[in-house]
Amino acid sequence: MVKLAAKVLVLIGFIVLALNFLGIYFIEPSLVEKKLDYLDNESPLDVAFFGSSHAHSSYDPRVIEAELGLNSLNFGFHAQRFEITQLIATHVLEKKQPKLAIIDIYKNSFLGFSDSITLGLNLKTIDNLPASLNKVTLLASTLKAEEVPFLIWPTLRNHAKWKNLYDYDANRRVYKFHGQENFKGFQSQNNCFNRGVWNTFVAKYKNRNLKREYKDLTKEEKALIENLISVFSNKNIPILFVNAPSYVNDYDSSSRRYTMSIKNYLSARGYPFLDFNKIKDSIGLNKTHYRDPNHLNGKGAYIVTKYLSEYIKRNYKWNFNTDNRIDEKSNRYIHFENELQNVLYLKEFNPYENEVLQGIVKVGIYQLEDDLYELIFETKKDSIDTLKIKLSYLIKDEELSYLAFDKMNIINDKVRYFDILTQCNLYRYEEKNYLVFPFQHTLPGINDLQLEVGDKLDTELFVISSDSLKK
Amino acid sequence: MLFNSFDFAVFFPIFFVLYWVVHKKLTLRNVFLLLSSYVFYAWWDWRFLFLIIFSSVVDFVVGGQIERAKTKSAKRTLLIVSLVTNLGLLAYFKYANFFIDSFINSFNFLGGSLDSFALNIILPVGISFYTFQTLSYTIDIYRGRLKPVKEWLPFFTFVAFFPQLVAGPIERASHLLPQFYKKYDFDYDRVKSGLLLALFGLFKKMVIADRVAILVNQVYNNPGDYSGHELIIATVFFAFQIYCDFSGYSDIAIGISRTLGFDLMKNFKSPYFSRSITEFWRRWHISLSTWFRDYVYIPLGGSRKGNYRTYANLFIVFLVSGLWHGAAITFIIWGAVHGVFIVVEKILKETSWTQAGTVAKFSKSYVGQLFWMLFTFVIVCFAWIFFRANSFADSLSVVLNSFQFKTISKKSLFGMGLEAPEFKAALVFIALLLLFEAFHNKFGALRIFNKQFILLRWAFYIIAIFVIIIFGMYGDAAPKEFIYFQF
Known part of the structure; x- marks a missing residue:
């Protein structure tokens, strides 16, 4: 019996190890993995953001870097619940010791895994965290016991996706960045929502009860906050709670009630709470700063993070040295202006060209990461009604085969990407205007980039030859 | 449970x-x-x-x-x-x-x-x-x-x-x-062999039966949408589904009992290697067929009351066996098909031309044995159509439409509920199962396995468990219950 028990235990040990080892093949590629990889970077972490999509859409580490000279990472993940925030925070603090933790908190932070989509999104996050006692305890306390093995090990949960082992996506870890802002965990799009989206949003809340009825946070909700606080307080890391701007807060009484309850509770506990919903109008946010009524776009995030930087400067007596920006190689504005190493291509247009190209002063290609680039246009005009820009590039045959599952438009072996850049994409940084268009591909696979500016009747085409790119 | x-x-x-x-x-x-x-x-x-x-x-x-x-x-x-x-x-x-x-x-x-x-x-x-x-x-x-x-x-x-x-x-x-x-x-060795048998049963149930069930269910729940090779494939897959499902359960039951010190009777002996329907019933659901032999066939008179009575008794036993499997006309027809073939075999066995000469010589050759094996499998599959069909009308539709041949294309092969890799995996696992059974019947797999080096044995355990973990069908989408639970 003892011999059998010992052998079974050893066998279980092997199986657990193998489950962990194989897990990577059963996780769908997502930005979560990429975000957590930043923790392996040697540079120190000053500010860490936590929260849901509100957090990852609203706080741009680029701005924190430029304004405060601090290195920051955004660990906001879709539909992140406080239970999961606690796990991520624990993981982050095992690797880094930030000066400040900024936690985005709102109604949904407390909702638990009420539906399968929320659960799926949160699992997608924690799949990328190593198996730990914390993880098991948390899952066991939150979910049904029989679900726990499936949730701890993606190999079990996603075993039916073994076919994906052969897929490019699973092996090459592709992330779809086209047209999406992405920087050190910050994720947003550059679009604005249209009238239809707004009307649908308003209609959704039309018949809701708008009476302001205050209710205290429940015991369980308070416990969630306290558990999270203890993760940071155990390491003497100060916490700043924030509430990202969202139109939901204006239309949903329940969200407002939560915001009020959270504020009162945190105030009683002596923790600062910066409610952007209260100040959103005064800091200049309007509908053009949102990609949907619930999330900011890149332009909105710039304003919010800039305000947040000033808030930090006022309230935390640290030595801010903006001259010695920690990771300026990654800061598109600084880099672009100074034509530093990561700008692979830069062309300044003469006044005639400038007029023909509808106000574009400069165009450049800026390399953010190995396979992530941004086309940056500096524009003369303060406002651009509609600037149509088509980007297309030729890719080599061997690269094409990897794109079988990509959503990009492939016409005659040429990957084409089409986007309309409007005011929504216009950033103001140190009195200059920038239009940014992120795209992703491994550069050696690209032959020639073509840019078409203007509409069909009045198109100017210029080609950025791969030879002209800085190696 | x-x-x-x-x-x-x-x-x-x-x-x-x-x-x-x-x-x-x-x-x-x-x-x-x-x-x-x-x-x-x-x-x-x-x-x-x-x-x-x-x-x-x-x-x-x-x-x-x-x-x-x-x-x-x-x-x-x-x-x-x-x-x-x-x-x-x-x-x-x-x-x-x-x-x-x-x-x-x-x-x-x-x-x-x-x-x-x-x-x-x-x-x-x-x-x-x-x-x-x-x-x-x-x-x-x-x-x-x-x-x-x-x-x-x-x-x-x-x-x-x-x-x-x-x-x-x-x-x-x-x-x-x-x-x-x-x-x-x-007894450590008994427990080990019991656990291995249970593991083999799980493999048959979760990796083969539940995988092919997806295709079988899709086709048999919409038989009018399919024809020719699609219906034939679904029927052949069902033959393996029900075998792996039921024999898988029996293996787990026997294996678990063995770990506790108990011996249960063998219920299956590679039935698809049978060369006649009579032999098939000596290898398929043995505990039931011997029960019917002892408590129905023999009390009816067995073979003691002349040929015609014997044929009638055999036919009655298979009708009752069909009814035992389910309260539906399709199960009775399934039993009747087997009954008819058993009786026909019995009659042919008693005729001189099958016992001597060219036919007997051919039957004893390798090619002949293979032929009868395939022939028996075809008859068994034909009977399975009635067993699996949701109604008598569906079973007729499957039988008739199976002869409407159409071009075999990737779209038709992989459009029956199993994508190409899943379909190929099902074929590979079925082939592995048949190879293993042939090997085991000839050489005794467990005896040879136990003689192997410890690392090889452990590698096998881990690989076997991971084959079930990765290729097994479980979770939300998988069929869960064993087919024979409904009988």
Whole structure:
């Protein structure tokens, strides 16, 4: 019996190890993995953001870097619940010791895994965290016991996706960045929502009860906050709670009630709470700063993070040295202006060209990461009604085969990407205007980039030859 | 509780450890076994536990009374009490709606006018199995082949023994009951071989049966949408689905019992290697076919009353066997098809031209054996059509449309519910299973396996477990229940 028990235990040990080892093949590629990889970077972490999509859409580490000279990472993940925030925070603090933790908190932070989509999104996050006692305890306390093995090990949960082992996506870890802002965990799009989206949003809340009825946070909700606080307080890391701007807060009484309850509770506990919903109008946010009524776009995030930087400067007596920006190689504005190493291509247009190209002063290609680039246009005009820009590039045959599952438009072996850049994409940084268009591909696979500016009747085409790119 | 469920994965290790803690005290061990078996069954629906207890009480009491009865007629009366009680319960829970439906249809056919209705009856899981098992006890006592047991505990445990309670093998009292009177010491090699057998059963159920079930269900639930090779593939896949599903369950049941010291009878012996339908029934669901032989065929007269009576008896046995499998005309036709072929084989066997000359020579050659194997498989698959079809009309549609051949394309092959990699995986696993069975039948796989170097054995364990983990069908989308639970 003892011999059998010992052998079974050893066998279980092997199986657990193998489950962990194989897990990577059963996780769908997502930005979560990429975000957590930043923790392996040697540079120190000053500010860490936590929260849901509100957090990852609203706080741009680029701005924190430029304004405060601090290195920051955004660990906001879709539909992140406080239970999961606690796990991520624990993981982050095992690797880094930030000066400040900024936690985005709102109604949904407390909702638990009420539906399968929320659960799926949160699992997608924690799949990328190593198996730990914390993880098991948390899952066991939150979910049904029989679900726990499936949730701890993606190999079990996603075993039916073994076919994906052969897929490019699973092996090459592709992330779809086209047209999406992405920087050190910050994720947003550059679009604005249209009238239809707004009307649908308003209609959704039309018949809701708008009476302001205050209710205290429940015991369980308070416990969630306290558990999270203890993760940071155990390491003497100060916490700043924030509430990202969202139109939901204006239309949903329940969200407002939560915001009020959270504020009162945190105030009683002596923790600062910066409610952007209260100040959103005064800091200049309007509908053009949102990609949907619930999330900011890149332009909105710039304003919010800039305000947040000033808030930090006022309230935390640290030595801010903006001259010695920690990771300026990654800061598109600084880099672009100074034509530093990561700008692979830069062309300044003469006044005639400038007029023909509808106000574009400069165009450049800026390399953010190995396979992530941004086309940056500096524009003369303060406002651009509609600037149509088509980007297309030729890719080599061997690269094409990897794109079988990509959503990009492939016409005659040429990957084409089409986007309309409007005011929504216009950033103001140190009195200059920038239009940014992120795209992703491994550069050696690209032959020639073509840019078409203007509409069909009045198109100017210029080609950025791969030879002209800085190696 | 299903063998392939999380609940069982928790239940069994706890049960196993406690079982070997109490195993030295026979009464305590049997009490523990009985209670565990009741928990196992009650996990599905505790209300039907009373049926098992009722059945156990009736047969325990009747068995004792038959032994004590002085006259033959008294013994017969007591046996009838047992038969009526057990078969009555089976008839009510399993066949009431079928008989009502058949009566109404016949009545309407003859010009009457009755509205159809159905009783809201839940079929208790395993009722066909434990009913036959308990009947074997009273019938054997009546025949004087078995002495009744004096203690209720071993008998109740025999009826409810959880590894084989819900889907067999259907054990004879003379084989299993005495085992509850024996003490077993922990035997590492027995436990290991039992666990390996259970693992093999899980592989068959989760990797093959549940994978091909996706295709089979899609095609057989919409037979009008498919034709030609699609229906043939679905039928062949069903042949492997039902084999892997049922023999997988039997392997787990036998394997688990072996880890506890018990021996259950073998239920399958590579049936698809059979070279005749007669041989098929010696290899398929052996515990049921021998039950019918002993308790239906022989009492009907067996082969003792001339050829024609023998043929009739054989045919009746297979009709009853079909009805045992399900209360539907399709199951009866399935039984009839087998009955017809068994009778035809019997007739041919008695003719001189099959026993000598070219036919006999060919049958003994490798090519001939392979031919008869394939021929038998085709007949078995033909019969499976009736077994699997949702209705008689569906089965006819499958039979007729199977001959409407159309071009084999990737779209048609992989458009039946299994994507290309899943379809190929199913074929690979079926081929591996057949190769393994052929190898095992010839050389004895376990004996050879046990002689291998420890690293090789451990590598096999881990790979086998991971094949089940990765290629097994479980979670939300997978079929869960064993097919034979419904019988």
